[in-house]
Amino acid sequence: MSVPTVSTSSPTSSADALAQDAADVPGGACIGEGAGSPAPVASAAPSVAAPSLDRADADLRESLRSPGESASVHSWELVTAVDGPGTRLTFFLAGCPLRCLYCHNPDTWQMRRGERQSLDEVVSRIRRYAQVLRTTGGGVTISGGEPLLQPQFVENVFAACQEMGVHTALDTSGFLGARATNRLLSNTNLVLLDVKSGDPDTYKTVTGRSLAPTLDFGRRLAAQDIPIWVRFVVVPDLTDDEDNVEKAAEYIASLRSVQRVEVLPFHQMGRDKWRALGEDYALENTEPPSAELVARVRRQFARRGLIAF
Numbered sequence: 001m002s003v004p005t006v007s008t009s010s011p012t013s014s015a016d017a018l019a020q021d022a023a024d025v026p027g028g029a030c031i032g033e034g035a036g037s038p039a040p041v042a043s044a045a046p047s048v049a050a051p052s053l054d055r056a057d058a059d060l061r062e063s064l065r066s067p068g069e070s071a072s073v074h075s076w077e078l079v080t081a082v083d084g085p086g087t088r089l090t091f092f093l094a095g096c097p098l099r100c101l102y103c104h105n106p107d108t109w110q111m112r113r114g115e116r117q118s119l120d121e122v123v124s125r126i127r128r129y130a131q132v133l134r135t136t137g138g139g140v141t142i143s144g145g146e147p148l149l150q151p152q153f154v155e156n157v158f159a160a161c162q163e164m165g166v167h168t169a170l171d172t173s174g175f176l177g178a179r180a181t182n183r184l185l186s187n188t189n190l191v192l193l194d195v196k197s198g199d200p201d202t203y204k205t206v207t208g209r210s211l212a213p214t215l216d217f218g219r220r221l222a223a224q225d226i227p228i229w230v231r232f233v234v235v236p237d238l239t240d241d242e243d244n245v246e247k248a249a250e251y252i253a254s255l256r257s258v259q260r261v262e263v264l265p266f267h268q269m270g271r272d273k274w275r276a277l278g279e280d281y282a283l284e285n286t287e288p289p290s291a292e293l294v295a296r297v298r299r300q301f302a303r304r305g306l307i308a309f
């Protein structure tokens with residue numbers, strides 16, 4: 001997930017997950033949602049058009065053939081104090097079904113822009129860092145793009161991490177949460193869940209997609225007591241409406257395994273990438289939120305008993 005920083009009953013097998021995708025979850029019926037010209041603005045949502053999803057839909061269809069023995073990897077990095085506790089070896093998988101207006105890594109959107117790497121290569125790299133990851137209380141984070149576009153690969157990497165005693169974190173929008181099998185979740189120690197809005201109309205304007213799959217995935221994680229760190233990005237005149245934040249806060253507070261909410265101020269560090277890619281950047285003239293606005297949003301989460309940073 002490329003958010004500004006300085007995913008009841010569930011499928012029990014990958015085959016089940018993919019079958020469900022094709023039937024009634026994102027990647028199936030949602031393909032084509034919002035495709036073509038930008039969607040009209042709903043009355044409760046901010047006054048910008050939702051993004052086009054044509055190319056994202058093509059990747060969604062392609063990803064249904066994603067193997068578990070290799071993946072399209074955009075990049076990887078070793079970081080501390082972001083993407084989870086301790087020192088993290090973070091892999092950014094290529095491809096994303098969303099088109100967030102504030103995305104600061106639009107270069108991760110398409111699977112074809114990544115480099116195909118084998119499971120063995122990735123696990124070997126993790127093995128080289130395993131000792132330092134364990135010593136610092138860190139681990140491996142799989143981010144994107146959207147890691148659940150290639151869920152079988154994530155499942156295999158996390159299983160290998162558990163065998164090494166390495167902590168695992170999944171950084172996701174939750175939109176493809178139904179693709180995460182129970183085996184994947186049983187090997188996931190933490191989920192960094194982007195709740196991009198509480199209001200469904202605003203969510204659609206921000207991402208081009210529906211909010212419901214993310215809400216369902218969060219409930220599934222909570223039911224399994226999988227720790228969640230929520231991320232919420234404050235974008236002036238887009239996600240900052242008090243009612244939108246209240247709806248997000250009410251939902252997040254209902255999830256018993258949420259440990260914290262990270263309130264992240266929008267920034268413009270991705271603007272050059274949008275330009276370089278020739279993408280139409282709707283937030284070209286949007287300023288970062290004021291400190292007062294960010295503090296107000298944090299207070300709204302705190303009033304629900306949430307620990308908000």
Ligand code: SF4
Binds near residue numbers: 097099100102104106
């Ligand atoms: S478009 Fe994809 S990669 Fe970018 S912020 Fe949204 S979910 Fe993350």
